[in-house]
Amino acid sequence: MAQQRYFLGIDGGGTKCKARLENANGELLAEGLAGPANPVQNADLAFQSIVEAAHQAVQAANIPGLTEEKLSVCLGLAGVNVPAYRTIAENWPLPFRQVKVTTDLHVACVGAHGSPEGAIVITGTGSSSFASVNNVHTAIGGHGFPLGDKGSGAWLGWCGLSYTLEALDKLRPSTPMVSAMCRALGTDNTRKIVGEALGFTSRDYARLAPVVVNHVYKHDPIATTIMEDGKTYLEAVILRLSDLGAKRISVIGGLSSHWTGWFTPHVQQLLSPALNPPEMGAVVLARQAFKEA
Numbered sequence: 001m002a003q004q005r006y007f008l009g010i011d012g013g014g015t016k017c018k019a020r021l022e023n024a025n026g027e028l029l030a031e032g033l034a035g036p037a038n039p040v041q042n043a044d045l046a047f048q049s050i051v052e053a054a055h056q057a058v059q060a061a062n063i064p065g066l067t068e069e070k071l072s073v074c075l076g077l078a079g080v081n082v083p084a085y086r087t088i089a090e091n092w093p094l095p096f097r098q099v100k101v102t103t104d105l106h107v108a109c110v111g112a113h114g115s116p117e118g119a120i121v122i123t124g125t126g127s128s129s130f131a132s133v134n135n136v137h138t139a140i141g142g143h144g145f146p147l148g149d150k151g152s153g154a155w156l157g158w159c160g161l162s163y164t165l166e167a168l169d170k171l172r173p174s175t176p177m178v179s180a181m182c183r184a185l186g187t188d189n190t191r192k193i194v195g196e197a198l199g200f201t202s203r204d205y206a207r208l209a210p211v212v213v214n215h216v217y218k219h220d221p222i223a224t225t226i227m228e229d230g231k232t233y234l235e236a237v238i239l240r241l242s243d244l245g246a247k248r249i250s251v252i253g254g255l256s257s258h259w260t261g262w263f264t265p266h267v268q269q270l271l272s273p274a275l276n277p278p279e280m281g282a283v284v285l286a287r288q289a290f291k292e293a
């Protein structure tokens with residue numbers, strides 16, 4: 001009698017790591033959720049998050065004899081588009097039967113469209129985009145914070161904080177957003193703000209993004225200007241994906257709903273809703289890679 005096969009999909013980003021466990025028939029058995037899994041930010045933490053999310057899924061499945069060592073796994077991770085970090089991930093001593101490493105963009109695209117063809121724009125802690133057209137993969141953005149990630153939570157928080165410091169220096173007009181940013185930081189002293197921000201990661205900046213977004217809806221002029229700048233960038237990305245020949249484009253991530261309402265009608269018409277979450281795309285790729293192995 002053939003041994004039952006188990007496939008695990010991992011979607012690992014700068015904020016969280018989600019695992020989805022399925023059997024060979026595609027039935028959901030359990031899920032797991034752990035911390036950040038971007039090896040560029042912290043490779044050791046990413047490793048730990050992946051192991052923890054997988055362990056949670058195995059425990060929740062509660063299948064006699066099932067262990068992590070029996071799983072065929074696809075890791076869809078932020079940061080592994082950088083060759084050095086892909087090598088790190090491919091050499092982790094993970095406790096799995098088989099491992100395929102790819103980008104978080106790849107698994108998200110497969111999940112969003114239920115097929116290898118399509119394109120996505122991710123706007124969460126970071127931002128990036130990806131198209132798969134006629135089996136040709138093209139990534140746009142995804143250069144990491146602070147070099148890239150425009151339109152992301154980290155970028156919004158950074159823009160808001162940068163303006164706040166200029167306003168506190170009396171170089172720019174103050175607005176309610178500036179006051180709210182100071183409240184979020186617990187001080188309006190520029191030296192204290194800078195001292196704290198020296199150690200900020202992209203996740204720390206992203207925690208300030210709600211201050212900007214909330215004030216957009218309150219018609220704060222500076223928050224609105226920041227949002228318009230991000231919208232212009234993201235629209236250019238979507239138009240580029242369309243030019244590449246992507247027939248289906250989805251905007252996903254924690255900030256997607258805030259951005260899509262700002263897009264022009266022409267750009268909105270190019271968008272389609274995501275069909276499935278990224279971790280489902282990772283399971284599909286795991287099954288494709290290891291079905292016969």
